[in-house]
Amino acid sequence: MKNKIFMWVGGVLAFFALLVILLFAFRSKMLSYTVERVIAKVENRYPVDLNIENAAFVDWNSVVLSDISLVPHGLDTLFTTDSVRATVGFRSLFKGRIVFRRLEVNDSYLTAVKKGDVTNFDFLLKKDEKAPEQPKDSTQAGRNYGQLLNRLLETAFDNVPDQVDFKNLNASYTSTNRTIDVRMPYLLIDNGQIESEVYVRTDSLVNNLHVKGTIDPRDYNLTASFYTADTAGIRLPYVQQKFDATVAFDTLHVNLKDKKYRNDVLTVSGSAMVNNLMLNHPKLSDEDIQVVEGAVDYVVRLGQNLFVVDSLTEVRVNKARANVYAAYQNRTSKIFDLKVKTEKMPGNDFFSSLPPGLFENLEGIKTQGWLQYDLDFHLNMDSVEQVVFDSDLDASKDFKIVEWGKTNIEKINSSFTHTMYEYGKPIRTFTVGPANPFYAPISQISPYLRNAILSAEDAGFYSHKGFHEEAFRQAIIKNLEEGDFARGGSTISMQLVKNVFLTRQKTITRKVEEAIIVWLIENLDLVSKNRLFEVYLNIIEWGPNVYGAKDASRFYFGKQPSELNLAEAIFLTSIIPSPKRYRASFDSQGNLRNWKSGYYRMLGGIMRRRGLISQEEYENLYPNVRLYGRARDLIVTAPDTTMIEEDTNQFELETIDMLDF
Structure with a gap:
């Protein structure tokens, strides 16, 4: 029995030895056959035309391919390489394809x-004409970017x-207006x-x-860190040209942890972190946005007309954290969703996380308690009205401002100096308070004007929280x-x-700062409603260098x-949105026209x-006013033909009075 076992084992070993000898003897032919395929x-x-001038084994399982080139028909050479030395798996040779283990x-x-319109790489981007066509379905129109990314x-x-x-x-990459070189x-x-x-040189x-x-190819796991090698930082190309923006950073860490492709939907998850990020865009801010550290743990799903940032995604800016859900789908109509949620966070963490220089009035604020957003x-888009x-x-019940930073927002509770700006330049500075002869306490402003402004601008002013x-x-x-900011x-x-604390530039960060300041004032009862309205009535613009109700x-x-x-009150209210007109x-x-x-x-x-x-006041309301003073001198340009008639009427009235007397 033992002899039979030894004979069987010996036979197997002899067979493998023969197979190895045959493989070694015919490996060159197998390599040539595989390369030709x-x-x-x-x-x-x-x-x-794919050219491989020479392919040969240099040891048992190492091959050298030399003078390789890929030349599109009638176009410039796309790819060349001097030599490729690789370790090849024999199993791949049998399958007619080369899988490199070492390269x-x-x-x-x-x-x-x-x-012009001709490139030497277009053929790589075109759809495979031999691939089976997908059934046409109006509900499935559009490219499945999840499928494309999964394949890639x-x-x-x-x-x-x-x-x-x-x-x-x-x-x-070279074109008539762009050059990119990567080495x-x-x-x-x-x-x-x-x-x-x-x-990398981009232009x-x-x-x-x-x-x-x-x-780790088996688990589709990838981590990469990019570090700047000079003081200029890593700057993203084309952002300035295409979006009028600048993006730069010192370090970027990215990670792909997992991917799953099920039911034509790709789900990828991972994380990214950036250090010393600088953003500049006129719609975001009129200054550079500096973020010491920003990070995101992401879960993203891509499918047919579907882009989703899952609610498991967490975004961090310095110490502030928020979970974000964002979705866009276009199956039957365009639908957008955005949800942002934070856990309870210390107020100091929130304010200290605001990028420095961006929210100037909020810098240095110290608080007690927590916030949640x-x-x-x-x-x-098919039912915009909904x-x-x-x-x-x-905020927590104990939330309060312990210490103001650069700006004491409570300054509007007493007299303060206010500067009006136009196109970023100061045009007039005046005191908002009794020291200014043009200042009017709210009690000395006509109820008609106060009520007209409230009705037109903010009917719920005395009931809402800002x-x-x-x-x-x-x-x-x-x-x-209307497709515009109307x-x-x-x-x-x-x-x-906006008028007291902020610039007039319409940026996203200015609107955010405006919202935070309003929330602080209204929810912490820093300033009474009457005082807010009184200051408003004394600083808003009403014409050429005309500010405040009294002026x-x-x-x-x-x-x-x-x-x-x-x-007169309704007229003044009507020009608040566009006082220069x-x-x-x-x-x-x-x-009045x-x-x-x-x-x-x-x-x-x-x-x-x-x-x-009253009903009587409404019925007697006539859309006309009589101008006097500086406004009349600026507005009335036609010859005054009413003077004779007015003088005649005045003479008749005076005559009647004399007769009565």
Whole structure:
């Protein structure tokens, strides 16, 4: 029995020995056959010539391919490399494909060229004509980016060799208006460890960086860290040209932890962190946005007309953290969703996390207690009028300001100096308080003017906490319907904060700072409603270098603000949105234009329904005012033909009086 076993084992060993000898004897032919199949496969699929001048084994399982080039038909050479030394798995040779286990590549050049509408790489981007067509379905129209990304990831990870040693790897792109050059003196991958140096020149922008990371192809896991190699930082190209923005950072860490592709939906998860991030965009801020540390743990899903940032995604800016859900789908209609939620966080963590220099009035604030924020936004472009917008910032009962920083927001409780700006330049500085002869306490301003402004600008001023979500919602609807910024939805509190504390530039960060200051004032009861309204009435613009109700009353009507009648109050209210266009309300003789009558009927009707004026006052409301003083001199340009008639009427009245006397 033992002899039979030994004989069987010996036979097996002899068979494998013979197989090894045959493989060794015919390996060159197998390699040549495999290389020919690869060339044929590539050339059958693409309009190119793939040339491999020499392919030979240099030891038992190492092969050297030399003088390799890929040349599209009738176009510039796309790729060349001097030599490739690789360790090859014999199993892959039997399958007619080469799978490299170890790879050494010297002097490689990828050269992409675009001349007009012709490129030497378009063939790589075109859809495979032999691939089966997908059934046409209106509900499934559009490209599945999840499927494309999954295919790209699997192709990339499945072909990662165990060891890679690139020396002098170069890539370039040239067109009539753009040049990109990438040079990598070396790229090493050894047992999952990645290291490289990269020099990138994009037109005139040069980035020098080090790259380190790890890769595990079996689990689709990749980590990479990019470090700047000079003081200029890593700057993103084309952002300035395409978006009028600048993005730069010192270090970027990215990680792909996992991917799953099920039911035509790709889910990828991972993290990213950036250090010393600098952003600059005129719509974000008029200054550089500096973030010491920003990070995100992401879960993203991509599918047919579907892009989702899952609610498991956490975004961190310095110490402040928030979970974010964002989605866009376009199956039957365009639908947008955005949800932001934070856990309870110390107020000091929130304020210290605000990028320095960005929210100047909030810098240095010290607080007690915690804050929590929730945002819910939903928009279906087929039913814009049903847009959802809910925004809530909650605080603990003990939340309060312990110490002000750069700006004491409570300064508006007493007299303060205020400077008006135009196009970023100061044009007038005045005191908001009794020391200013043009200052008017709220009790000395006509109830007609106060009620007209409240009715037109912010009917819920005395009941809300600085924000009117329905006004915001209506503003969103209006702006979407008109495709422009046609309505702002600002409350009087927001307008006051904008005028007193902020610049006039319309940026996202200014709106955020405005909202935070308003929330502090209203929710901590830092300033009374009457005081807020009084300051508002004394600083808003009403014409050329005309600020405040008293100045406006004298400029237009030559009277005190307490003497304004209903028609005059409605006129002053009507020009608040565009005070520099005050002349457009009048004809050359100083009469209100006909189109103003619609505004008078509308606002007068609102005031009547709210009981702010009587039915008799509404019925006697006539859309006209009589100008005096400086306003008349600026507005009335036609010859005055009413003087004779007025003089005659005055003479008749005086005669009647004398007779009666």
